[in-house]
Amino acid sequence: MKKSKTGKIARRPAKISNSSSPARSAKAPRVAAANGKAAGTSPQRVRAILQGLDEAYPSATCALEHQNPFQLLISTILSAQCTDERVNQVAKTLFPKYPTPQDFAHANPAEIEHEIRPTGFFRNKAKSILGTSKKIVEEFRGEVPRTMDELLTLPGVARKTANVVLGTAYGIAAGVVVDTHVTRLSNRLDLSRNTDPKKIEQDLMRILPQDRWILFSHQLIWHGRRVCQARKPRCAECNLESLCYSKDKTV
Numbered sequence: 001m002k003k004s005k006t007g008k009i010a011r012r013p014a015k016i017s018n019s020s021s022p023a024r025s026a027k028a029p030r031v032a033a034a035n036g037k038a039a040g041t042s043p044q045r046v047r048a049i050l051q052g053l054d055e056a057y058p059s060a061t062c063a064l065e066h067q068n069p070f071q072l073l074i075s076t077i078l079s080a081q082c083t084d085e086r087v088n089q090v091a092k093t094l095f096p097k098y099p100t101p102q103d104f105a106h107a108n109p110a111e112i113e114h115e116i117r118p119t120g121f122f123r124n125k126a127k128s129i130l131g132t133s134k135k136i137v138e139e140f141r142g143e144v145p146r147t148m149d150e151l152l153t154l155p156g157v158a159r160k161t162a163n164v165v166l167g168t169a170y171g172i173a174a175g176v177v178v179d180t181h182v183t184r185l186s187n188r189l190d191l192s193r194n195t196d197p198k199k200i201e202q203d204l205m206r207i208l209p210q211d212r213w214i215l216f217s218h219q220l221i222w223h224g225r226r227v228c229q230a231r232k233p234r235c236a237e238c239n240l241e242s243l244c245y246s247k248d249k250t251v
């Protein structure tokens with residue numbers, strides 16, 4: 001089934017636009033697309049996009065306020081399906097009450113649920129926070145681990161959260177953070193034709209120099225929040241406009 005579908009799409013004439021359409025090739029960015037053209041990932045184009053992002057957001061960084069890797073980890077868990085602004089508000093009262101992993105590990109679950117309720121999905125998040133804190137205390141001597149493999153053993157921590165912590169707290173480029181903004185913009189900028197964040201991350205890791213992995217995701221997130229917004233991108237204000245041929249363009 002899959003085989004015949006792939007074969008059919010590959011032979012179809014140029015009807016599919018350069019968008020985030022799931023009909024796009026599920027393979028790597030240099031694979032020919034449905035319209036016979038490769039994704040826009042030539043080194044020259046990628047360099048031009050990076051240059052544009054550098055010009056617009058030279059000092060982009062993580063918007064989650066934190067004083068140490070543990071706080072960033074907890075805030076990133078809280079940020080699922082929630083704005084960074086709201087997480088920062090909750091964190092202002094949460095972290096003074098529970099300053100260390102030990103404090104969270106021994107906390108009353110109902111109290112944590114109450115504290116983090118405004119961030120949504122508070123029961124699951126409380127479970128992850130308590131489980132992660134316990135594991136950090138019991139298996140990592142109270143320190144947030146510094147490797148992807150170890151981070152992925154923590155309850156509620158997947159690649160996105162691990163990449164945030166490694167990149168922002170430790171400056172370790174183990175991967176690329178792919179959140180909703182990075183997903184949308186990678187598709188619109190034709191840097192990936194995948195829709196699965198894990199595949200998008202692999203695509204981005206292939207086309208970006210490793211020393212850009214951390215900054216690139218911050219820049220894309222900022223661009224996604226300020227200019228290339230989901231519903232109505234502000235293309236007239238976008239300094240990447242001349243490089244972009246997304247079907248979502250508004251100019």
Ligand code: SF4
Nearest residue numbers: 228233235238241244
């Ligand atoms: S031109 Fe429009 S769609 Fe393309 S990156 Fe800029 S804001 Fe997004």
